Amino acid sequence: MSAMWINRKIKLILAFLAFFCGVSVAECTPETAANYYADKSYHEAMACYEELLRTGESPELYYNYANSCYKSGHLGLAILNYEKALKINPFYDDAKFNLALANQQITDKIDPVETFFLVSWLENLGKLFSSNQWAYLGLFCFFIFLAMVLVFLFSSWRWLRKTAFWTGFFMLILFITCVSYSYIERNKQIQTPEAIVLVGSLVVRSAPDESGTELFVLHEGSKLKVKDELGDWCEIVVADGNSGWIKKSLIGKI
Amino acid sequence: MKKIDKLIFLLLFALSAQSVWAEDVSFTASAPDAIPSGTPFQLVYTVNASSKDLRIPEIPDFDIVAGPFTSQSHSTQIVNGNMTSTTTIRYTYTLVAKKEGTFTIGAASIVVNKQKYQSNSVTIKVLPPDEEAPASQNSGSQQNIATQQLTADNLFVLPVVSRYKVREQEYTLVTYKIYSRVDLVDIQAPKFPDFKGFLVQEIDLPQQKRLSMENYKGKNYNTFILRQFLLYPQTSGTLKISPMTCDAVVRIRSQQQVRSFFDSFFDTYQDVKKSLSSAAVNIEVLPLPKPAPSDFSGAVGKFTLSSNINKSSLSANESLTIQLKISGNGNMKMIKTPTIKFPADFEVYEPKVINDFTNTTSGVTGMKTIEYLAIPRHAGKFTIPAVTFSYFDVASQSYKTLSTSAYELNVEKGTSTTGSVVTNFTNQEQVRLLGSDIRYIAVNDFDIKPFSTFFVGTWRFWFWIWCPLLITLLLVIFFRKKAKENADIALMRNKHANKVARKRLKVAAKNLKLGNKEVFYDEVLKALWGYVSDKLAMPIAELNKENIAARLQSKEVTDAKIKEFIDLLNDCEFARYAPADDAKEMDNVYSRTMALITEMEQMIKK
Numbered sequence: 001m002s003a004m005w006i007n008r009k010i011k012l013i014l015a016f017l018a019f020f021c022g023v024s025v026a027e028c029t030p031e032t033a034a035n036y037y038a039d040k041s042y043h044e045a046m047a048c049y050e051e052l053l054r055t056g057e058s059p060e061l062y063y064n065y066a067n068s069c070y071k072s073g074h075l076g077l078a079i080l081n082y083e084k085a086l087k088i089n090p091f092y093d094d095a096k097f098n099l100a101l102a103n104q105q106i107t108d109k110i111d112p113v114e115t116f117f118l119v120s121w122l123e124n125l126g127k128l129f130s131s132n133q134w135a136y137l138g139l140f141c142f143f144i145f146l147a148m149v150l151v152f153l154f155s156s157w158r159w160l161r162k163t164a165f166w167t168g169f170f171m172l173i174l175f176i177t178c179v180s181y182s183y184i185e186r187n188k189q190i191q192t193p194e195a196i197v198l199v200g201s202l203v204v205r206s207a208p209d210e211s212g213t214e215l216f217v218l219h220e221g222s223k224l225k226v227k228d229e230l231g232d233w234c235e236i237v238v239a240d241g242n243s244g245w246i247k248k249s250l251i252g253k254i
Numbered sequence: 255m256k257k258i259d260k261l262i263f264l265l266l267f268a269l270s271a272q273s274v275w276a277e278d279v280s281f282t283a284s285a286p287d288a289i290p291s292g293t294p295f296q297l298v299y300t301v302n303a304s305s306k307d308l309r310i311p312e313i314p315d316f317d318i319v320a321g322p323f324t325s326q327s328h329s330t331q332i333v334n335g336n337m338t339s340t341t342t343i344r345y346t347y348t349l350v351a352k353k354e355g356t357f358t359i360g361a362a363s364i365v366v367n368k369q370k371y372q373s374n375s376v377t378i379k380v381l382p383p384d385e386e387a388p389a390s391q392n393s394g395s396q397q398n399i400a401t402q403q404l405t406a407d408n409l410f411v412l413p414v415v416s417r418y419k420v421r422e423q424e425y426t427l428v429t430y431k432i433y434s435r436v437d438l439v440d441i442q443a444p445k446f447p448d449f450k451g452f453l454v455q456e457i458d459l460p461q462q463k464r465l466s467m468e469n470y471k472g473k474n475y476n477t478f479i480l481r482q483f484l485l486y487p488q489t490s491g492t493l494k495i496s497p498m499t500c501d502a503v504v505r506i507r508s509q510q511q512v513r514s515f516f517d518s519f520f521d522t523y524q525d526v527k528k529s530l531s532s533a534a535v536n537i538e539v540l541p542l543p544k545p546a547p548s549d550f551s552g553a554v555g556k557f558t559l560s561s562n563i564n565k566s567s568l569s570a571n572e573s574l575t576i577q578l579k580i581s582g583n584g585n586m587k588m589i590k591t592p593t594i595k596f597p598a599d600f601e602v603y604e605p606k607v608i609n610d611f612t613n614t615t616s617g618v619t620g621m622k623t624i625e626y627l628a629i630p631r632h633a634g635k636f637t638i639p640a641v642t643f644s645y646f647d648v649a650s651q652s653y654k655t656l657s658t659s660a661y662e663l664n665v666e667k668g669t670s671t672t673g674s675v676v677t678n679f680t681n682q683e684q685v686r687l688l689g690s691d692i693r694y695i696a697v698n699d700f701d702i703k704p705f706s707t708f709f710v711g712t713w714r715f716w717f718w719i720w721c722p723l724l725i726t727l728l729l730v731i732f733f734r735k736k737a738k739e740n741a742d743i744a745l746m747r748n749k750h751a752n753k754v755a756r757k758r759l760k761v762a763a764k765n766l767k768l769g770n771k772e773v774f775y776d777e778v779l780k781a782l783w784g785y786v787s788d789k790l791a792m793p794i795a796e797l798n799k800e801n802i803a804a805r806l807q808s809k810e811v812t813d814a815k816i817k818e819f820i821d822l823l824n825d826c827e828f829a830r831y832a833p834a835d836d837a838k839e840m841d842n843v844y845s846r847t848m849a850l851i852t853e854m855e856q857m858i859k860k
Binding site: 034037052055056057058059060061063067068070071088094097098101102107131138142143146149150153154179183186189190199201203214217219 | 598631632633694695696698702704705715722725
């Protein structure tokens with residue numbers, strides 16, 4: 001009888017401990033986060049995904065985090081993380097769909113500067129893959145090119161040599177294109193990284209100073225490019241060509 | 255019980271009656287504002303109810319010449335069956351001032367219906383007597399004036415300016431006064447200057463012109479104010495106010511000779527028109543000192559500023575009102591509405607301005623109330639900065655800046671879930687949107703990889719470029735070498751093909767002589783196959799009749815020779831296992847083989 005009582009007491013204490021520890025050292029796995037999300041406790045899901053994102057990344061993780069942000073009303077964060085997911089995997093359909101939906105709720109309507117169609121076409125082609133994907137594709141083309149060189153040099157059949165020559169030539173061009181795009185995309189992201197406005201509204205000023213002339217206002221979720229940085233401030237440019245200075249803490253880089 | 259009721263009723267009635275009386279009784283004293291000393295004048299107490307026991311205060315500065323005379327008037331009015339009756343009792347005293355100066359006659363008291371009432375006090379200015387014509391004892395001033403000559407001295411208009419030297423935007427009061435010692439009937443067609451360079455505010459005067467007496471240059475005049483203007487100079491420098499003109503109608507005793515008997519009894523009077531013109535006035539306007547504060551917008555005078563906000567915490571899309579009150583005295587109409595610098599994201603509406611000004615002889619006084627309406631569209635903490643208002647203080651001759659306090663504002667998220675306002679959607683799109691939601695999270699197992707870095711340009715990338723390139727190069731070199739070796743062997747075999755074939759044929763010829771049929775054909779076949787093998791650089795195992803034909807064709811061997819070659823092979827294979835032993839046939843094969851090899855040698859060489 002007394003043994004049973006003690007047993008029950010120990011169990012109770014253990015449960016108590018587990019409860020307290022569980023709050024502070026929550027074992028965050030994608031499963032627990034997904035459960036939070038399913039229970040519509042989006043804030044907890046957000047916190048959990050944030051925890052997971054400290055250890056590593058994956059498009060799905062960014063996507064799930066973005067969904068939690070969206071559901072808990074953080075439009076800017078949601079858009080930022082959809083973009084991050086798409087940066088790793090530009091073919092992520094769900095992320096594309098949700099990003100489009102979130103973008104419809106942005107206050108700012110920014111008309112991009114019109115560019116020559118060929119230029120925008122080439123730029124869009126670059127966005128088809130991420131920098132690393134372009135690099136892998138380039139390497140793949142390079143390997144085929146090398147193989148074709150060997151075939152061309154040592155094949156005793158004429159038709160094979162002919163085919164190998166043209167295939168190799170084509171692969172070389174593809175290789176150069178892919179590596180170029182890989183470099184272009186990388187430099188774009190290093191030199192002028194894109195960012196998303198995370199606060200309700202922010203004032204863009206003419207100088208990196210609180211007293212700078214107020215140029216225009218941007219709202220949560222708007223996309224912009226970071227041109228330059230100076231201390232706490234960064235110079236940004238919006239798609240319509242307007243630029244100015246804002247505090248770094250108000251935006252999140254993709 | 256009933257008795258008490260009655261008593262209460264009576265009491266109530268009495269009280270109500272009392273209150274009716276209390277409301278209606280008025281007891282006033284009236285006397286002229288100014289009077290020349292030695293001239294008798296009337297002090298009248300008026301009460302509008304039957305009264306008794308008038309007690310007037312002590313008036314040591316005046317002699318009571320006559321009075322009190324009591325006159326009573328009574329009027330009854332019936333309007334829509336309601337009868338109202340008024341009684342007016344006037345107590346008239348005739349007084350004479352003993353000396354010059356300003357004196358106040360205190361309040362008198364009277365009892366109406368057992369209630370004591372106090373009159374107002376009266377201030378009387380006693381002027382010195384006329385120098386030229388001292389007032390005669392027995393004639394009234396009115397008559398005295400009427401007898402005067404109609405000269406410029408006796409009737410003129412004077413612009414009385416309160417200040418001749420003012421600051422820009424500081425008021426000066428100009429009063430047009432008529433001075434007359436004649437029997438003035440009317441003023442017609444007054445024409446006032448246009449006050450160029452001034453902002454003009456006219457002071458409302460009572461409809462009834464108030465006459466008063468004034469001593470001007472040793473003479474006593476009846477004066478009244480024609481018009482009064484507050485002038486706010488708009489520019490600095492000397493500003494000239496051009497003269498005003500008007501026509502005065504004066505009643506004078508007829509100068510005609512007495513014609514009839516009655517004329518001498520009744521004075522005949524005549525209305526004469528005289529045009530009057532005031533003097534021009536110069537007003538010196540000093541500019542405002544420099545430098546002025548940056549937010550100075552031209553307000554001059556004495557002001558106070560206050561503001562209040564209707565709420566300090568609200569949710570997005572709710573309206574917010576800030577009220578700003580500027581009150582004081584000065585050029586109120588010229589005050590520009592101060593702007594509140596709302597945070598940039600606020601929707602700000604045109605402020606509503608309520609002006610409540612009155613023109614007094616001491617300038618325009620009043621209050622300007624400005625209501626600012628703004629709607630924050632997004633959540634956040636905002637600061638509405640303080641409003642500053644600078645003005646030139648006339649009293650201290652310096653600029654003063656008033657400031658309100660800044661307001662801290664906490665805007666919470668509105669009802670919209672995302673906190674942003676969706677306004678530019680058409681209805682159709684909105685319906686479509688309402689029905690859609692973001693897609694669900696990814697629930698399949700996914701790997702969390704370490705954070706990716708850029709691959710291109712790293713040493714790994716270059717490794718993957720250079721390593722396969724090197725391998726390929728090595729392969730090329732290796733294959734090249736081997737191919738060269740192969741090519742050398744083929745060439746040697748080619749060169750030696752004829753020799754080898756002939757050697758074999760020699761062995762065949764030996765066997766021919768010996769009659770060793772099988773060995774002979776064996777050797778011939780070996781010679782043929784070997785020759786072709788060497789010539790075409792192909793191993794014997796790969797050879798057969800079909801591909802020999804094709805290969806020989808590519809080496810430009812004629813079809814006839816190829817056919818001959820194939821036939822020879824067939825013949826040899828056939829003859830080898832044939833039962834017949836024909837030496838002639840063997841000879842034939844031998845010579846054909848010798849000829850064919852010789853010819854082919856020549857053909858392939860080419």
